[in-house]
Amino acid sequence: MSAILELDRASKSFGGIAAVSELSFVAGRGRVTGLMGPNGAGKTTVINLISGLLTCDSGSIKLDGAEISRSKPHDIGALGLARTYQNVRLISGLTALEQVVAGSFVKRDTSFIASFLHTPAARRRMRALRDKAMHLLERVGMAHAAGTLAETLSYGEQRRVEIARALGADPVLLLLDEPTAGMNPQESNEIGLLTHRLRDEGLSILMVEHNMKLVVDFCDSVVVVNFGRHIADGKPLDCIKDPKVQEAYFGKQRIDADGLGAIG
Amino acid sequence: MDNLSDLWATYRSTVAFAMVNAMFALSTYVVLSAGFLSFSTVVFGAMGGFVGAQMVIHGLPLAIVFIVSGLAGLLVSMVVAAVFLRLNSHWMALASLALVLITRVVVLNATTLTGGVNGLGIPMALPLDWLTGILVLTVLAFYALYHSWFGIASRVLREDPSVAACMGVDLRKVQFIAFGISGIVGGVGGAAMAMLLQYISPDTFFLGIAFTMIAATVLGGSYHWFGPVLGAAVYTALPSLMQFIVPSLQDVANGVFLLLIMVFLPRGLIDPRAMRLRRSAKGRSS
Numbered sequence: 001m002s003a004i005l006e007l008d009r010a011s012k013s014f015g016g017i018a019a020v021s022e023l024s025f026v027a028g029r030g031r032v033t034g035l036m037g038p039n040g041a042g043k044t045t046v047i048n049l050i051s052g053l054l055t056c057d058s059g060s061i062k063l064d065g066a067e068i069s070r071s072k073p074h075d076i077g078a079l080g081l082a083r084t085y086q087n088v089r090l091i092s093g094l095t096a097l098e099q100v101v102a103g104s105f106v107k108r109d110t111s112f113i114a115s116f117l118h119t120p121a122a123r124r125r126m127r128a129l130r131d132k133a134m135h136l137l138e139r140v141g142m143a144h145a146a147g148t149l150a151e152t153l154s155y156g157e158q159r160r161v162e163i164a165r166a167l168g169a170d171p172v173l174l175l176l177d178e179p180t181a182g183m184n185p186q187e188s189n190e191i192g193l194l195t196h197r198l199r200d201e202g203l204s205i206l207m208v209e210h211n212m213k214l215v216v217d218f219c220d221s222v223v224v225v226n227f228g229r230h231i232a233d234g235k236p237l238d239c240i241k242d243p244k245v246q247e248a249y250f251g252k253q254r255i256d257a258d259g260l261g262a263i264g
Numbered sequence: 265m266d267n268l269s270d271l272w273a274t275y276r277s278t279v280a281f282a283m284v285n286a287m288f289a290l291s292t293y294v295v296l297s298a299g300f301l302s303f304s305t306v307v308f309g310a311m312g313g314f315v316g317a318q319m320v321i322h323g324l325p326l327a328i329v330f331i332v333s334g335l336a337g338l339l340v341s342m343v344v345a346a347v348f349l350r351l352n353s354h355w356m357a358l359a360s361l362a363l364v365l366i367t368r369v370v371v372l373n374a375t376t377l378t379g380g381v382n383g384l385g386i387p388m389a390l391p392l393d394w395l396t397g398i399l400v401l402t403v404l405a406f407y408a409l410y411h412s413w414f415g416i417a418s419r420v421l422r423e424d425p426s427v428a429a430c431m432g433v434d435l436r437k438v439q440f441i442a443f444g445i446s447g448i449v450g451g452v453g454g455a456a457m458a459m460l461l462q463y464i465s466p467d468t469f470f471l472g473i474a475f476t477m478i479a480a481t482v483l484g485g486s487y488h489w490f491g492p493v494l495g496a497a498v499y500t501a502l503p504s505l506m507q508f509i510v511p512s513l514q515d516v517a518n519g520v521f522l523l524l525i526m527v528f529l530p531r532g533l534i535d536p537r538a539m540r541l542r543r544s545a546k547g548r549s550s
Contacts, residue, residue, distance in 0.1 A: 051430050052429070052430075053426055053429070053430070072429070072434075073426070073429035073430050074429050074430075074431075074432050074433055074434045074435070076430075077429070077430055077431055077432030077433075078432045081430075082430070082431075083430055085427070089424055089426075089427050091419065091420050091423045091424060091427070092423055092537060093419070093423070093487065093536060093537035093540070094419070095540070098416075101416070102416050102417075102419075102420050102431065103431060105413065105416070105417060105420075105431045105432050105433055106431070106432035108413050110413060112412075112413070112414060112441065115412040115413040115414065116405075116408055116409060116412045116414065117408070118408060118411070118412070148544060149537070149540050149541060149544055152541070152544055169431065169432065
């Protein structure tokens with residue numbers, strides 16, 4: 001298995017408190033990798049380090065072989081990373097379709113001047129990207145809302161539009177930060193199925209997720225962190241049964257792993 | 265017909281000032297639409313104004329005057345952007361205000377270019393067709409920008425800089441371009457202002473005009489290029505309009521009117537988002 005994303009002893013602290021310390025893990029190409037951990041484990045910090053919104057104090061992060069731990073977010077975006085956000089961050093005032101078109105910014109292939117002058121090539125490219133955006137909305141089941149202001153959509157629908165926006169960049173790695181937060185079981189399951197469809201087309205996905213059922217059902221492998229440190233990785237079910245993981249999630253007292261069904 | 269031409273004679277200068285103010289408001293708007301409130305348009309205007317005035321005095325053709333004034337504005341804007349883009353939005357607003365104050369001192373002392381305290385008299389009035397032509401060209405350019413990748417990137421950047429960055433938008437580059445456009449439009453506007461007034465002094469490009477351009481932009485709406493144009497028209501026409509309606513309370517009425525708009529239409533007269541929301545609400549109810 002080749003790696004699409006490789007963290008090697010990545011560390012980040014805020015005013016002396018280590019949010020992520022010496023964290024190493026690998027996300028495989030063409031797989032869905034889950035990043036798990038209890039609240040405050042540092043998952044969001046990890047995601048922000050990977051996307052360049054934060055810079056590592058030390059250690060290295062490689063995306064598709066390229067070192068990105070010191071890169072700016074827009075350079076990392078240009079290298080093929082696209083992401084969604086825990087609390088859905090769509091742009092106010094834009095329709096669903098416009099959000100997705102904006103998401104394809106790195107694929108615009110048009111200079112500032114050509115875009116300003118609306119040259120025939122620039123217009124052709126824009127039309128192609130708009131068609132692609134429409135197609136992506138279809139894929140996430142939101143084609144009916146293409147012309148609707150995204151902020152008027154329901155929370156679950158906004159999440160889908162946000163995923164379509166990330167896909168607009170034709171990423172090599174898609175970061176999903178709690179893609180099913182606030183969704184009901186059926187909606188969550190649909191998001192899980194979507195990640196599998198995308199994976200089967202060759203996309204690599206790193207998913208931060210709280211929902212154990214989703215992780216078990218849809219992640220090919222998981223990494224578990226707590227207090228910014230790696231505590232386990234491997235197949236989802238094995239990880240969940242790991243005593244260290246159980247302790248991180250449920251405290252010292254061990255719960256029989258078979259009882260986990262009740263949690264999902 | 266006579267009445268009509270009388271009316272035109274009375275309001276001709278109001279229309280001309282509205283058009284020049286529209287240039288300044290657009291110059292402020294383009295920076296605001298990339299996420300920065302900045303008064304530096306005053307400085308670009310001063311540069312374009314004094315350079316333009318000197319060229320007119322030396323008898324250069326109008327086309328050259330406007331092109332060089334725009335380039336002079338561009339030059340200043342690049343320097344300002346290189347220094348100011350390190351700052352966050354609120355500090356940028358304060359720093360640009362400080363720059364306006366500094367500019368006045370510079371203008372007072374650079375007597376060979378500016379005439380110092382005495383200012384410069386300009387021996388030529390601005391033909392209204394030139395002014396109209398320039399404004400139309402500028403508006404066309406803003407229309408094209410609004411629908412270009414720069415427009416898309418700046419809309420995302422203004423709402424959420426981190427999201428824009430993760431999308432691959434180079435924030436600095438977009439902001440630099442915004443400042444450059446602001447510089448060109450501000451410089452050309454400054455030259456137009458100089459010829460419209462036929463006299464400029466250190467006080468021409470000072471706090472008064474800074475207030476005008478911000479008020480016009482906020483009043484008209486800073487989310488669409490038409491906002492600043494409409495805002496400048498309303499803001500320029502307002503004093504004469506209020507004088508007509510409530511002569512004794514003109515200044516108070518002015519202020520009250522502006523306050524009412526800010527309270528009830530905080531995003532300005534032209535707000536594409538509100539229009540879309542209304543449209544979608546209508547679509548749902550029918």
